[in-house]
Amino acid sequence: MRSARAEGRLGSGLRRRHTRWMDALERALVELERSLGPSVVTTDLATREAHAGDESECAPHVPDAVVVARSTEDVSRTLAICGSHLVPVTPRAAGTGKSGGCIPIRGGIVLSLAALRGIDEIDAGDQLAVVRPGTVLGELRRAVEAEGLHYGPDPNSWESCTIGGNVAENAGGPGTLRHGSTRDWVLGLTTVLPDGSVHELGRRTHKGVTGYDLTSLMVGSEGTLGVVTRVTCRLVPRPERTATLLVALGALEAVGPATNALLRAGPVRCIELLDDLTLAPLRSASPIPLPAGTEALLLVEFEGADAEVERALERTSAALDPVRPLELLVAKHAADRERIWSVRRAMSYTLKASARFKRSDDVVVPRSRLGDLLVACRRIAAQHGVRMPSYGHAGDGNLHVNFLWDEPGALPAVERAQRALFEEVIALRGTLSGEHGIGLSKRDALHLEQTPGLIELQRRIKAVFDPADVLNPGKIFPARHAC
Numbered sequence: 001m002r003s004a005r006a007e008g009r010l011g012s013g014l015r016r017r018h019t020r021w022m023d024a025l026e027r028a029l030v031e032l033e034r035s036l037g038p039s040v041v042t043t044d045l046a047t048r049e050a051h052a053g054d055e056s057e058c059a060p061h062v063p064d065a066v067v068v069a070r071s072t073e074d075v076s077r078t079l080a081i082c083g084s085h086l087v088p089v090t091p092r093a094a095g096t097g098k099s100g101g102c103i104p105i106r107g108g109i110v111l112s113l114a115a116l117r118g119i120d121e122i123d124a125g126d127q128l129a130v131v132r133p134g135t136v137l138g139e140l141r142r143a144v145e146a147e148g149l150h151y152g153p154d155p156n157s158w159e160s161c162t163i164g165g166n167v168a169e170n171a172g173g174p175g176t177l178r179h180g181s182t183r184d185w186v187l188g189l190t191t192v193l194p195d196g197s198v199h200e201l202g203r204r205t206h207k208g209v210t211g212y213d214l215t216s217l218m219v220g221s222e223g224t225l226g227v228v229t230r231v232t233c234r235l236v237p238r239p240e241r242t243a244t245l246l247v248a249l250g251a252l253e254a255v256g257p258a259t260n261a262l263l264r265a266g267p268v269r270c271i272e273l274l275d276d277l278t279l280a281p282l283r284s285a286s287p288i289p290l291p292a293g294t295e296a297l298l299l300v301e302f303e304g305a306d307a308e309v310e311r312a313l314e315r316t317s318a319a320l321d322p323v324r325p326l327e328l329l330v331a332k333h334a335a336d337r338e339r340i341w342s343v344r345r346a347m348s349y350t351l352k353a354s355a356r357f358k359r360s361d362d363v364v365v366p367r368s369r370l371g372d373l374l375v376a377c378r379r380i381a382a383q384h385g386v387r388m389p390s391y392g393h394a395g396d397g398n399l400h401v402n403f404l405w406d407e408p409g410a411l412p413a414v415e416r417a418q419r420a421l422f423e424e425v426i427a428l429r430g431t432l433s434g435e436h437g438i439g440l441s442k443r444d445a446l447h448l449e450q451t452p453g454l455i456e457l458q459r460r461i462k463a464v465f466d467p468a469d470v471l472n473p474g475k476i477f478p479a480r481h482a483c
Contacts, residue, residue: 025064025108028085032067032109035077042066051092051110057359058100058440063090063110070115072190072198072229078111079227080196083470089194090472091223093133093165096157098360099439101169101222105474113164116229119143127235128187128204133164133228140233149235152179155435156345167228170220172435174270174344177395178303181435183219190230191218194466204232217461222437223472225465241306242269243313244331244340247298247320248291252378254323255296256371259394261319262300266312269303270395272344275374277389278402281354282343291326296374298394299344347391348400355387355404359414361421361442365430367397376424377401384417386410398434422448438476446478 032041043065053060069075082089088108095102104110117134124147131140137158144151154173155161172181188202202215218226249258259271274297302312331337352358365373381388392399401421403414422432422445432442432449459477
């Protein structure tokens, strides 16, 4: 038990550290304003509050200031100044992340890249684009499609998320099954390290093995190693045809066999899954009639040459015969396709509106074990008294498991159910995150999947890039005692 004198010394030490921190912050802000201009640096409360959270369920944290960068030079100066004063910097793009990755939990500066926006180049001959990080993904997709080209990553927030955020999280989406995630489309990056130095990583060519692949390391590093200010993306020719269909299944266990049958039918772009608990709030509002007894709905797309897609559609009915689908519907027009996809894109918000509280997890299991995971979710939900509707990307085993509850006192049961879900995923030889990153929301569960030695190795990599731990600190890795 501490004596009053010891408590006083402890309090005095905390006050001194707080005073030193405030002095360092003040000096950094003065230098930032002098170097960048007062219009770039703001301490306005409304602006700081607008940069405090993201679209995860993690609690927001108001930063001490916001820097709105307009160039690579702005980013470089910000990192160099803040690093010299040991002031934390949290990079941020559109704030559409689901894992708390851009929440400034240690205060300091939020470095906004939203104004670093625009497409610098589309080279149709070399099939690449050069894009700034604040560019909304939908803008890039429309621009390259106008040139007869295609950019593959397609997270459901593509009309609001940005290229910079996609790179930070290695974003995926429904089309990941055929096209891969963001890392598979990034050729090169202009990256600013925490000391303010600027480096050109990667290349413009579609192949190359010179040195370590630092480009791939940076993609998915969640803004903890460097800040990306320009992205060189590879492109491919625009697909000739896309066909969309719905498959209604009468049993969760049929999801795995149906998915495998569809993959054998032809060039599948995506296989999206909605379970019956997810479909329940949609039944009254959905423009898509669903047959009675539907326990799972698959939204499927074939993509490729016209003749290839046509053959896939012809094979589909026979391929699905063993699982006896309740219904098979093919979208005949572009309006039908858009109506179907509007339901899928609205899924997260529809579920959020159906309960007072919602938590969402993004997990992956081998495709053959997806049915097992769905059944396990029902068991976990019953054991802990929590609603757990699920949807996601059946084609690559990526499930978004949601936890819904109405009473604040149910939170401990939700947390126990979430832990049980994580343990089940690992037992099925899966992984704790497929496309949303680790950030804050899963950092304390990382040790369930990775050994202490592997986590320490990654900490050492972080220390090479950021020895003072000023860039997006507190993300990805658990507190050391949690290991």
